[in-house]
Amino acid sequence: MKCLGLNFSLDAAAAIVVDGRVVAAACQERFDRVKHSAAYPQDAIWACLHEAGLSIRDLDQVAVSWNPAHHLAVPNRLRETIYRDHREYLETIPARLIDAGGLRPEGATRLSIPGDDGSLDVVFYDHHLCHAAGAYAMSGFEEAAFLTADGYGETRSTTWGTGDRGGLQTFGSVDFPHSLGAVYAAVTSFLGFRANNGEGKVMALAGLGDPATYRTQFDEILRETADGFEVDLSYFAYFLRSKTRYSDRFVRTFGPPRVRDGQLCAEHLDLAAALQAATERVLLHLARLAHEKTGMSRLCLAGGLALNAVAMGVLEHDGPFDEIFVLPPAHDGGGPLGAALLAHRDGGGSWPRLERYDDRLGPGYESDEIGNILADYGIRHHKLADVSDVAADLLARGKILGWMQRRMEYGPRALGGRSILADPRKKAMKDTLNAKVKYREAFRPFAPIVRETRMAEYFADARPSPYMNKVYQATDACLEKAPAVVHDDGSVRVQSVSAEDDDRLDATLAAFEARTGVPMLVNTSLNKRGQPICATLEDALACLFTSGLDALVVEDYLIEK
Numbered sequence: 001m002k003c004l005g006l007n008f009s010l011d012a013a014a015a016i017v018v019d020g021r022v023v024a025a026a027c028q029e030r031f032d033r034v035k036h037s038a039a040y041p042q043d044a045i046w047a048c049l050h051e052a053g054l055s056i057r058d059l060d061q062v063a064v065s066w067n068p069a070h071h072l073a074v075p076n077r078l079r080e081t082i083y084r085d086h087r088e089y090l091e092t093i094p095a096r097l098i099d100a101g102g103l104r105p106e107g108a109t110r111l112s113i114p115g116d117d118g119s120l121d122v123v124f125y126d127h128h129l130c131h132a133a134g135a136y137a138m139s140g141f142e143e144a145a146f147l148t149a150d151g152y153g154e155t156r157s158t159t160w161g162t163g164d165r166g167g168l169q170t171f172g173s174v175d176f177p178h179s180l181g182a183v184y185a186a187v188t189s190f191l192g193f194r195a196n197n198g199e200g201k202v203m204a205l206a207g208l209g210d211p212a213t214y215r216t217q218f219d220e221i222l223r224e225t226a227d228g229f230e231v232d233l234s235y236f237a238y239f240l241r242s243k244t245r246y247s248d249r250f251v252r253t254f255g256p257p258r259v260r261d262g263q264l265c266a267e268h269l270d271l272a273a274a275l276q277a278a279t280e281r282v283l284l285h286l287a288r289l290a291h292e293k294t295g296m297s298r299l300c301l302a303g304g305l306a307l308n309a310v311a312m313g314v315l316e317h318d319g320p321f322d323e324i325f326v327l328p329p330a331h332d333g334g335g336p337l338g339a340a341l342l343a344h345r346d347g348g349g350s351w352p353r354l355e356r357y358d359d360r361l362g363p364g365y366e367s368d369e370i371g372n373i374l375a376d377y378g379i380r381h382h383k384l385a386d387v388s389d390v391a392a393d394l395l396a397r398g399k400i401l402g403w404m405q406r407r408m409e410y411g412p413r414a415l416g417g418r419s420i421l422a423d424p425r426k427k428a429m430k431d432t433l434n435a436k437v438k439y440r441e442a443f444r445p446f447a448p449i450v451r452e453t454r455m456a457e458y459f460a461d462a463r464p465s466p467y468m469n470k471v472y473q474a475t476d477a478c479l480e481k482a483p484a485v486v487h488d489d490g491s492v493r494v495q496s497v498s499a500e501d502d503d504r505l506d507a508t509l510a511a512f513e514a515r516t517g518v519p520m521l522v523n524t525s526l527n528k529r530g531q532p533i534c535a536t537l538e539d540a541l542a543c544l545f546t547s548g549l550d551a552l553v554v555e556d557y558l559i560e561k
Contacts, residue, residue, distance in 0.1 A: 002058055003343040004045070005130075005336030007065045010196060011036050013329075014044040015336040015361070015410075016052045017344050020352045022138075024051035025361040025410040027333040030535035036197055037532075047363050051407075062122045063343035065130040065335025067154055123343055127153025128303070129168065130338030131330070135300035136163030137341045138357040139325035145296040147286055150303035150332070151181035151196070158228060160290040163300065165351060171293045174228040177239035180279055181304050183222065183231055186238050186245035187275045191268055192258035195245060196304075203310055204444050206276035207489035209269030217253055218278035224285045264443070279305070280314045291320040299324045302338075306330035306469070307412065309493045313471035317461060328359040328411035328467040337410075356501070359467065360417045362408030365537060367555050373537055374557065382558045388504055391553055392511030395423050395521060400437055402526050402552035404540050405504060409533065413468045414525035415495060416449065416505045418533045418540075420549065422522040424448055424482035429522060436548030440529040445493070448485035450520035451509045452496040458482065458520065459494055468495035468523075481518050495523060 005015040005025075015025035024047070029035055031043030049055060125133075131148040143164040150157065157179035161170035176182070185195035188202050221232050235253070238245040244257075251257065258268055287299060299321040306312065306326050316324050327334055345351065374381045384390050391401060403419040414420075420437065422429055434442050447468055448458075455462045458478040465472075471493045474486045486492055499506040513519040526534045528547055534540045537554060544552045544559065551560040 001060050001344055001347045001349055002052075002054060003061045003063055003340040003347070004048070004059050005063045005065060005338070005340030005343070006041060006045070007332055007335040007339075008038075008040060009066065009332060010038050011331050011333035012038055012041040012044065013333040013336050013410075014041045014048045015340050016048045016054065017337075017340040018052060018054075020341075020344055020349045022337060022341075022352065022361060024048035025329070025337055026363070026408065026535075027329075027410070027532075029532040030362065030408065033532060033539075035530060035532050051361075051363055060121070061343045061347065063336070063339035064122065064124045065127055065332070065339040067124040067126045123346070125339050125342050126156075127332075127335060128156050128159040128173075129170075130335040130342065131302035131327075132159065132161065132163065132168055132170075132300070132338065133342045134329070134334050134338035135302035135306075135325065135327040136168065137338070137351045138327055138354060139298070139300045140354040140356065141298045141300065141323075141325065143296060144298040144300050144325070145290045145294040145321070146300045146302075147283075147290050148301070148303040149180050149283065149286070149305035151185060152176035152179055157181060158286065158303075160286060160293070162294045162296060167345070172227060172289065174230075177233060177236075178229065178231045179238075180222070180229070180282060182238045182245070183236065184275065184279060184305070184308075186236050186250075187271065189245045190250065190254070190257045191272060192260045192262055199304075200307070201441065201444065202272045203276060203308055204487070205264070205269055205272035206310070207273075207445075207487045207491055208443065209266070209271070209273030211270070211273040211277035213267075213270035214254070214274035215277065218274045222278045222282050224282060228289070229282045229285065276308075276310060279308065280311045283311050283315060284319060287315055287319045287321065297322045300327070301325070302327040302330045302334060304331050309469050310471045310491065312469055313491075316463065316470055326467065326469045328357070328409070328413060328415075328469060330469075331412060334411065356466070358501075359409050359411050359413075359415055360407040361410040362417075363535065364407035365555060367557075370537060370554050370557050374559070377541070379541065379559060383556050384553075384558055387553060387556055387558075388507035388511050390558060391421070391508050392515060394551060395421060395508075395512055396515040398423055399550040400433070400548065402534075402540055402544055402549050404526065404534070404537070404552065404554040406502075408535055411467070412533075413495075414523065414533055415466070415468060416497065416502050416523070418526040418535075419449075420522075420524045420526050421449075421508075422446075422484070423516075424484040424520055424522045425516060425518060427483040429484040432548070433522065433524065438524065438527075438529055439547070443488075445487040445491075446485055446522045446524050447493040447495060448482060448520045449495045449497055449505070449509070449523035451506060451513070452498040452501075454513075454519040455494070455496055459492060462494060462496075464498075465494045465496045466498075466501055468493055470494065482520055484522055485520070
């Protein structure tokens with residue numbers, strides 16, 4: 001069975017599952033170059049079809065990671081606002097994917113679409129069910145609890161339950177407008193960043209502030225309950241027709257909002273820290289509820305809140321579960337993965353069996369194809385016999401490399417497919433990368449990529465972390481030998497790598513260690529501020545020639561300025 005999963009809203013994306021195997025997935029932003037693109041994911045669809053070797057006619061089913069029937073069942077006072085936000089989602093399904101009668105979301109969750117050689121079945125799944133399906137199915141666990149949390153999906157902002165070979169079962173939920181994701185987005189906006197885009201910046205700011213300053217206020221704003229949590233809505237306006245996501249009461253309590261690119265004051269840092277601490281507190285409470293209700297020893301997480309790597313580290317360290325798995329495409333762009341997997345199961349298939357999820361599901365290049373493109377553009381290049389040795393030598397000499405290998409990552413974190421690599425031994429490298437390569441705010445930290453076998457020496461209580469989605473504390477050895485990857489509060493968002501994960505990257509780390517004694521590198525995404533991760537060779541070349549990158553390594557090819 002061949003299933004195409006789609007998300008039409010923020011972080012529009014596509015994924016293809018063939019007979020239970022995830023063969024391709026990508027977000028539309030990588031192709032139209034609009035960060036968090038909400039456009040119809042035409043380019044992502046074609047990229048996935050190309051990787052899978054399929055055409056539209058080969059598909060058995062299209063699965064959408066939002067259920068319009070449940071979406072329009074929202075209580076009247078919220079329905080108009082939510083429908084307005086997702087009108088494009090409901091109206092931009094192209095004509096070839098709807099029947100002559102059009103989409104009737106008030107009743108059906110399934111419609112049949114005439115194709116050139118038959119009919120194509122389109123099924124709509126609940127948003128949080130898609131998050132849960134992707135997290136459980138990709139975890140490799142036989143059975144596990146799941147927890148999903150984001151802004152909202154249809155009527156819910158949070159769900160928890162269980163997954164096993166028999167399916168998914170939801171045990172509890174929290175309805176919008178009580179929403180951790182919506183609160184985090186509102187404070188992000190108040191702090192002068194774009195909601196649904198700048199939350200990672202707020203997470204970084206939190207490491208510089210004191211959560212105690214506003215702890216009392218956030219104890220009131222976010223309250224734990226016996227069956228979840230609730231938000232004091234008097235502080236917010238995100239569920240109303242309002243130009244701002246926060247209310248006048250929020251402004252009276254915390255002062256005037258920061259203007260975009262305005263000066264950051266101690267109050268801003270403390271507000272970010274209090275928000276982060278309250279978010280961690282509520283997520284821990286939800287994890288304990290899920291553990292109590294399910295009795296499971298393992299937990300799978302997805303939804304936008306699962307991208308909060310600091311909170312994920314807290315859940316792993318302080319939570320009740322023995323093991324957690326955080327789906328790398330935890331955002332809405334990962335919804336098509338869960339939708340396609342659910343369609344496959346409903347069509348008579350079973351969940352896939354994985355030893356370890358590999359997020360590199362996007363397009364890639366053959367070596368000869370790269371050489372031909374570089375020759376066509378007249379770009380001087382060298383084909384390398386030993387990529388890892390040459391790259392390690394350049395890095396040890398302080399060069400900053402673009403690193404484009406194998407297929408593109410599906411999720412929002414560069415994991416060695418579309419990365420920038422640099423020497424972590426001097427703290428000044430952080431400032432150089434922010435100012436001359438990424439062109440972003442000076443306070444933002446960088447992550448390390450480290451050989452999995454050497455993690456314990458550099459990170460306290462660390463476990464294998466191949467997806468860069470958990471934060472640990474740096475040891476004295478890390479502070480001394482790799483200060484460029486340590487945030488001001490001593491935290492580090494770690495990516496571990498083994499030869500089984502990526503033999504070339506592991507060999508590069510080994511070669512760098514042989515030269516420097518340090519088994520890690522700075523790893524950040526191959527892009528500049530405000531741009532999506534590079535998808536194509538042309539994107540990567542543009543990044544090379546318009547930034548402070550010194551060279552670009554694409555498969556076996558080296559391009560130096």
